[in-house]
Amino acid sequence: DTGVSQDPRHKITKRGQNVTFRCDPISEHNRLYWYRQTLGQGPEFLTYFQNEAQLEKSRLLSDRFSAERPKGSFSTLEIQRTEQGDSAMYLCASSLLPRVGTIDTSTDTQYFGPGTRLTVL
Amino acid sequence: KNEVEQSPQNLTAQEGEFITINCSYSVGISALHWLQQHPGGGIVSLFMLSSGKKKHGRLIATINIQEKHSSLHITASHPRDSAVYICAVRWGPGNQFYFGTGTSLTVIP
Numbered sequence: 001d002t003g004v005s006q007d008p009r010h011k012i013t014k015r016g017q018n019v020t021f022r023c024d025p026i027s028e029h030n031r032l033y034w035y036r037q038t039l040g041q042g043p044e045f046l047t048y049f050q051n052e053a054q055l056e057k058s059r060l061l062s063d064r065f066s067a068e069r070p071k072g073s074f075s076t077l078e079i080q081r082t083e084q085g086d087s088a089m090y091l092c093a094s095s096l097l098p099r100v101g102t103i104d105t106s107t108d109t110q111y112f113g114p115g116t117r118l119t120v121l
Numbered sequence: 122k123n124e125v126e127q128s129p130q131n132l133t134a135q136e137g138e139f140i141t142i143n144c145s146y147s148v149g150i151s152a153l154h155w156l157q158q159h160p161g162g163g164i165v166s167l168f169m170l171s172s173g174k175k176k177h178g179r180l181i182a183t184i185n186i187q188e189k190h191s192s193l194h195i196t197a198s199h200p201r202d203s204a205v206y207i208c209a210v211r212w213g214p215g216n217q218f219y220f221g222t223g224t225s226l227t228v229i230p
Contacts, residue, residue, distance in 0.1 A: 042207050042220030112164040
């Protein structure tokens with residue numbers, strides 16, 4: 001399977017514990033995005049990377065959240081001291097940003113992973 | 122206030138009906154996507170639009186940039202079309218998505 005993969009698919013934890021999720025993007029995709037989706041709502045943007053650089057973080061991302069993409073390939077999202085309000089589906093997506101000057105840089109398609117469903121008890 | 126509004130929130134149709142889902146947005150965008158999300162969470166991109174109209178099979182998507190509005194149409198709907206359809210606009214330095222809350226479609230045989 002050469003699509004975006006996420007691990008684990010499901011995580012149940014107790015309030016106050018730390019959790020870490022992993023996303024493996026499509027090989028050679030240079031952009032990687034994290035989104036969060038709560039029940040009955042559309043996904044919300046959290047942060048994105050271009051290669052290993054984290055270029056933007058949403059104000060939704062509190063200090064308890066940290067994301068890394070150390071080698072520009074897979075990414076991890078860590079939540080410290082989890083709260084019940086953190087319960088959600090965490091989605092990862094990747095895309096290939098074309099070289100500037102080739103084609104329109106707004107047209108890169110994002111491919112989504114299956115998500116990690118977090119339940120905080 | 123959400124930058125992206127969808128209507129209706131829920132839609133039930135008889136098999137064969139023509140379906141329209143609407144999306145309005147309030148910001149200048151680089152592109153608009155229609156996405157399909159099946160139970161279990163998998164998201165699939167259906168269309169990416171920056172102008173005009175696109176057609177793929179029984180699905181048609183249109184966008185009016187001046188009115189900041191897009192529609193997704195499904196002709197001859199089928200029960201397998203039952204899913205949540207999400208409108209997402211792309212703007213900002215990373216072209217990240219800002220999503221609508223989705224339209225839950227159920228097509229009854």
